[in-house]
Amino acid sequence: MANFDVFNGDADGICALHQLRLAEPRDSVLITGVKRDIALLKKVPASAGDKITVLDISLDKNREALQTVLARGGEVTYVDHHFAGDILEHPALRAVIDTAPGTCTSLLVDGMLAGRFRAWAVAAAFGDNLAESALRAAVPLGLSEIQLTALRELGECLNYNAYGDSVEDLFFHPAELYRQLHGYPDPFRFISDAPVFATLKRGYTADMAMAHALQPQWTYPGSAVYLLPDQPWARRVSGVFGNHLAQREATLAHAVLTHKPDGGYVVSVRAPRSNPSGADELCRQFDSGGGRKSAAGINHLPESELERFLALFNTAFNGENPS
Numbered sequence: 001m002a003n004f005d006v007f008n009g010d011a012d013g014i015c016a017l018h019q020l021r022l023a024e025p026r027d028s029v030l031i032t033g034v035k036r037d038i039a040l041l042k043k044v045p046a047s048a049g050d051k052i053t054v055l056d057i058s059l060d061k062n063r064e065a066l067q068t069v070l071a072r073g074g075e076v077t078y079v080d081h082h083f084a085g086d087i088l089e090h091p092a093l094r095a096v097i098d099t100a101p102g103t104c105t106s107l108l109v110d111g112m113l114a115g116r117f118r119a120w121a122v123a124a125a126f127g128d129n130l131a132e133s134a135l136r137a138a139v140p141l142g143l144s145e146i147q148l149t150a151l152r153e154l155g156e157c158l159n160y161n162a163y164g165d166s167v168e169d170l171f172f173h174p175a176e177l178y179r180q181l182h183g184y185p186d187p188f189r190f191i192s193d194a195p196v197f198a199t200l201k202r203g204y205t206a207d208m209a210m211a212h213a214l215q216p217q218w219t220y221p222g223s224a225v226y227l228l229p230d231q232p233w234a235r236r237v238s239g240v241f242g243n244h245l246a247q248r249e250a251t252l253a254h255a256v257l258t259h260k261p262d263g264g265y266v267v268s269v270r271a272p273r274s275n276p277s278g279a280d281e282l283c284r285q286f287d288s289g290g291g292r293k294s295a296a297g298i299n300h301l302p303e304s305e306l307e308r309f310l311a312l313f314n315t316a317f318n319g320e321n322p323s
């Protein structure tokens, strides 16, 4: 019998698994990838009695694979906060799914573990651009401003490492980053001692400086669109850059479009922080779109769909309050 840990390669996925495996150590096959690589469950060659943990990837996007794994006799723990559609009922499936805009997978795991490794969940919430939730979760820890800033940086750097067209764009394969990080029960130790963190922070700082030098390509009454070049730095920084824009201009929606090597764009959409909804609905109108209410994306937007995207984006976030 085998164990499989299947997780999104971003801060939330990595910190969710880290917490679970600190609480319940387990040798397992790690299955992960770049942030957008979410069709992960189909990579599990499950057989009867295998234990499979799935973290931070949409159940809706893995539904068929989940049915297969369960039919083969696997036992599945599924924790996530992305759009799930109908959650199937099965005696071997434990699903903890909450798509509320203020939560993330690491916070859900934190709830399952009664807050035992809370600081990691705080870092993950920062990484998922949920600063308010992160700060709320951090209250009982009594951290200093400096410590909170450190956890914010940690979440952002881990999250940053997951963006790329392929793992070749990344500083570390997310499985390797998880293995390194898992040696540190204390996030502050990881921040001060781990060479991988120093590398990520250097890369992050350099890439963000490039992004912040850009002006928006299109601006609308309630939103702005940035266009990033076909460069590894741009692919790495696109998502985190979107989060920063969302933090900087709370009332605006943002889209970050990054040119792809073979044409078309990768799209990150961030709803306004003042009204964090509509991003997933917009992106799901495109073939490879999906995500959460506040943050969503399109894996491949063909050039021919650009005008349609801009029109729908402008309409979705026209600056008027829906209430």
Ligand SMILES: [Mn+2]
Residues within 6 Å of the ligand: 012, 013, 056, 081, 104, 105, 128
């Ligand atoms: Mn997440």
